[in-house]
Amino acid sequence: MRVKKERLYNILPRPKLNRAQIAEIYQRLHRDNPNPRTELNYSNPYTLVVAVALSAQATDVGVNRATRALFEKADNPQAMLELGEDVVRDHIKTIGLYRNKAKNVIKLSRMILDAFGGEVPQNRDDLIKLPGVGRKTANVVMNEAFGQPTMAVDTHIFRVANRTGMAPGKDVVEVELNLLRVTPDEFLMGAHHWVLLHGRYTCVARTPKCYDCKIADLCQFRPKTPDP
Structure with missing residues (x-):
């Protein structure tokens, strides 16, 4: 290697x-x-994944404004699935590409539950399997949430x-x-x-x-x- x-x-x-x-x-x-530190507001690895995924073509200030109430209602994948795509979409409609991002938030939440036992994976190969998560988002999560360089x-x-x-x-x-x-x-x-x-x-x-x-x-x- x-x-x-x-x-x-x-x-x-x-x-x-x-x-x-x-x-x-x-x-x-x-x-x-x-x-x-990142300027995105988050409380755990899951909310960080969601916030970074939402930040594509959007400002951190805009994402923080959109996720403030969302994360109060759902700070874990199960709670996010229970909210549903329509409610997620309503919370994030002030940021760019919000319709597609709402779909991805629901999809990645389901995958974290089904494929990773409800825990955000700590390696890039698994992180980029999550809908809406690319290499940049994976690197942010690995660095900020899991202390990887x-x-x-x-x-x-x-x-x-x-x-x-x-x-x-x-x-x-x-x-x-x-x-x-x-x-x-x-x-x-x-x-x-x-x-x-x-x-x-x-x-x-x-x-x-x-x-x-x-x-x-x-x-x-x-x-x-x-x-x-």
Whole structure:
């Protein structure tokens, strides 16, 4: 397995920063936010799975608003099935793709009960079997709920990894593997959150806030956005 992984790493795009620079990036992000957490509200692994699945093409703020009352009524798969698809749909109708997401919430709840004894699985292969759960969602759940050092690459992480040059890749899997390769072990647990939050609030899509960036001197992005 180790040889296989090394061969895979050898075909990935090479980082534009060296290991010392990458470690310094994480050091600064850690200093600014020592205990990063997801901004989604959840109370257990099940509600986290549902919240992350609902967050596709929706904001965390919007998902939290939609799930507040839903999770008060149903914070486990059995209770969610008892609510039924129509009630779930009514609770989440303010977020994108709510009809299909309501169907998936019911389907994944049934699968967790039938296939996994009512417990959210802790490995990626089983998690991605759940309707509405892809690789990114599985990685978030493994990291946040089960303390596994995974890297859930969304649009923010993909952008930061490529812009900074720390872990370039043409798709999310390449970026994920590259980040896992270059991230120092001591930062692996929080890396997903640090990079995501940096992309969400500082290294934003259209006009990055380079003038207010803690890692601007290390980042390879050009030209830097001037102070407004």
